[in-house]
Amino acid sequence: MKIDPDSAADLSAQIAEAIRSAIVSGELNVDERLPSETELSDHFSVSRPTVREALKRLAAQSLIRTQRGATGGAFVNRIRYQDAYADQVTNATLLLSMNQISFDTACEARFALERACARLAAARRSADHLATMRAEIHRQSQPGLTDEAFCASDVTFHRALVDSAGNPVLSYQLAGAVEAMQPLMNMITFSARDRARIVALHTRIADGMEAQDDVAVSRGLSELEDETRALATSVFAARAAKP
Amino acid sequence: MKIDPDSAADLSAQIAEAIRSAIVSGELNVDERLPSETELSDHFSVSRPTVREALKRLAAQSLIRTQRGATGGAFVNRIRYQDAYADQVTNATLLLSMNQISFDTACEARFALERACARLAAARRSADHLATMRAEIHRQSQPGLTDEAFCASDVTFHRALVDSAGNPVLSYQLAGAVEAMQPLMNMITFSARDRARIVALHTRIADGMEAQDDVAVSRGLSELEDETRALATSVFAARAAKP
DNA sequence: AGACATTTAAAAGTCTGACAAATGAAAATT
DNA sequence: AATTTTCATTTGTCAGACTTTTAAATGTCT
CATH class of the missing domain: 1.20.120.530 (GntR ligand-binding domain-like)
Incomplete structure (x- = not known):
């Protein structure tokens, strides 16, 4: 999963697309946990709000769900009928x-x-x-x-x-x-x-x-x-x- | 467009839903400009990042598009085929x-x-x-x-x-x-x-x-x-x- | 006056740092 | 052993600042 900081598109859109394609291609399985927001912002070298905007995009498509708490995080959703x-x-x-x-x-x-x-x-x-x-x-x-x-x-x-x-x-x-x-x-x-x-x-x-x-x-x-x-x-x- | 701060749902999800229903019901017309992020955060009494997360949710569904600059802002999208x-x-x-x-x-x-x-x-x-x-x-x-x-x-x-x-x-x-x-x-x-x-x-x-x-x-x-x-x-x- | 360059204001995009709330696990207590 | 308490982790939210983009207003020159 990589992004191009020089692209014209928003960073949050690029990150969302990177994760989305990982899900659609099956690289990430149903109910698998994504890295925490802090880890993702580290990985992509962006701030946490930017990562969060990306995650909200995916949540809007029901591709992920988020859960608070110690064992919380973002999880790949089984697309419900x-x-x-x-x-x-x-x-x-x-x-x-x-x-x-x-x-x-x-x-x-x-x-x-x-x-x-x-x-x-x-x-x-x-x-x-x-x-x-x-x-x-x-x-x-x-x-x-x-x-x-x-x-x-x-x-x-x-x-x-x-x-x-x-x-x-x-x-x-x-x-x-x-x-x-x-x-x-x-x-x-x-x-x-x-x-x-x-x-x-x-x-x-x-x-x-x-x-x-x-x-x-x-x-x-x-x-x-x-x-x-x-x-x-x-x-x-x-x-x-x-x- | 109102939200309930005591609801269990995320604020950003509630705000997105409020705007979404305004669009689907026709209250907001195609190409109409939404209030700026600052105005929206004022209106809903939340911070700008929260408003932004809500807008990203809508953008992910192609319900709005955003444009930077003086006359920029978020605009209602005509859903493209x-x-x-x-x-x-x-x-x-x-x-x-x-x-x-x-x-x-x-x-x-x-x-x-x-x-x-x-x-x-x-x-x-x-x-x-x-x-x-x-x-x-x-x-x-x-x-x-x-x-x-x-x-x-x-x-x-x-x-x-x-x-x-x-x-x-x-x-x-x-x-x-x-x-x-x-x-x-x-x-x-x-x-x-x-x-x-x-x-x-x-x-x-x-x-x-x-x-x-x-x-x-x-x-x-x-x-x-x-x-x-x-x-x-x-x-x-x-x-x-x-x- | 008209064409072009400059400034400026508005708006989204991004970052930093912080605190609150939820939640499960580990530790302490009964 | 069971229950309660503490604690670390993670998302949710906030405030404020800075950057970049954009177009309109302003100024300048021909």
């Missing part, structure tokens, strides 16, 4: 909100990915997953539900669908696509008739899951995609007409 | 290498996702993408290619396929699945016969793309999945037999 998942959602949300990604593009990607899970999900769905989907459909049918609650329930429904595939990698990848769209979906006002159509499609999808009929699930998702895009188009058009 | 992409690949790689995710699970997810792109990719593929795929197939046919180079070419081929869909969200999501598997693939030794079979399947996929026949592409991907998994199984079995 939960952390990576949260990161994934944050990143995807910001990408969608800050950049010029249209609702249509996001919607297209989301449903394409979701259909990718259809076959596995239909084949492997558990009674639990099915029950969750039914329960969310029931909730979505309740009158007086706010649009936000309706959207949140929608996300839960689709997460149950994705999780049914029983593949953690798929669940992880889909997290971004499904949850990142929630802020966009929240901008939509759902009329009673809109909700009825969505609930009907959800029911068809759940029926397909129950029958383990992946083609039906896939078809339901495609129709839901069309419905969602049409809804968004009309909402955005109406909003553009009278600001 | 490239940064999010790199982050996505790092996270996915660590998840796969550090946790108990089997080759089969990763492989299943990857090809399911890739098939999700097939229809759009076949419909929208440009001449450029097709040319890239053909060129990589040609490279893969060269004798004397190292296994690493073969894998790298494989990644390029599949990235071209995914990018053909013309949907940046799909490209982003797939990045993790495809590139994170490269280290796993690199553990495989490809015999000449293995390579020939893979090249044949790649050719069928490229032919399907040229004919804009998404069913053929999808079928090609499924067969490639079977081939890859069988290959991995035999390699791992052989490795287990004689260590």
Whole structure:
């Protein structure tokens, strides 16, 4: 692990990168303890605050955790599924909100990915997953539900669908696509008739899951995609007409 | 933006979280300048080093950038596709290498996702993408290619396929699945016969793309999945037999 | 007046040295 | 032997100073 004091980059960034690559390459193993901050500042010939800034960068990426006390120090983290998942959602949300990604593009990607899970999900769905989907459909049918609650329930429904595939990698990848769209979906006002159509499609999808009929699930998702895009188009058009 | 000095968490973590949520919620806009470090340390009643540690956490996530000089300071970053992409690949790689995710699970997810792109990719593929795929197939046919180079070419081929869909969200999501598997693939030794079979399947996929026949592409991907998994199984079995 | 050089102020980057708080291990006491 | 106390180690935080970078303001010359 070496750094170049003459480089243009910040020292703390260089040090963070040196340690990060040692972790990613496997040079440092999970739960292994890094040298103390004093030792690191000695090794890199910088002050302790500089080392600390570097360590904070790594902590922000959940690559290390720190612990105080006599046997404390910085330890290499096992990347937890939960952390990576949260990161994934944050990143995807910001990408969608800050950049010029249209609702249509996001919607297209989301449903394409979701259909990718259809076959596995239909084949492997558990009674639990099915029950969750039914329960969310029931909730979505309740009158007086706010649009936000309706959207949140929608996300839960689709997460149950994705999780049914029983593949953690798929669940992880889909997290971004499904949850990142929630802020966009929240901008939509759902009329009673809109909700009825969505609930009907959800029911068809759940029926397909129950029958383990992946083609039906896939078809339901495609129709839901069309419905969602049409809804968004009309909402955005109406909003553009009278600001 | 407030913090609780009595909380168990580090002050720098709390401050980072306060600013982060201001950014994600849109309270702070892209390219907006944050207060100077001195002002922030005043506002939160902490020292400047503590504020700096918080800012480094955010910088590590590419949420802000800092600039020195008279008009310098910390600015809210527009999340660049490239940064999010790199982050996505790092996270996915660590998840796969550090946790108990089997080759089969990763492989299943990857090809399911890739098939999700097939229809759009076949419909929208440009001449450029097709040319890239053909060129990589040609490279893969060269004798004397190292296994690493073969894998790298494989990644390029599949990235071209995914990018053909013309949907940046799909490209982003797939990045993790495809590139994170490269280290796993690199553990495989490809015999000449293995390579020939893979090249044949790649050719069928490229032919399907040229004919804009998404069913053929999808079928090609499924067969490639079977081939890859069988290959991995035999390699791992052989490795287990004689260590 | 306009172009160029100089000064200056603001801000991040870094360093030194210190103290506080947490924590586990060793030593002392009961 | 069990419990309490002490102690060394390590991270967390602070204060203050100095350096470097940067751009704007100022001054100077043509």
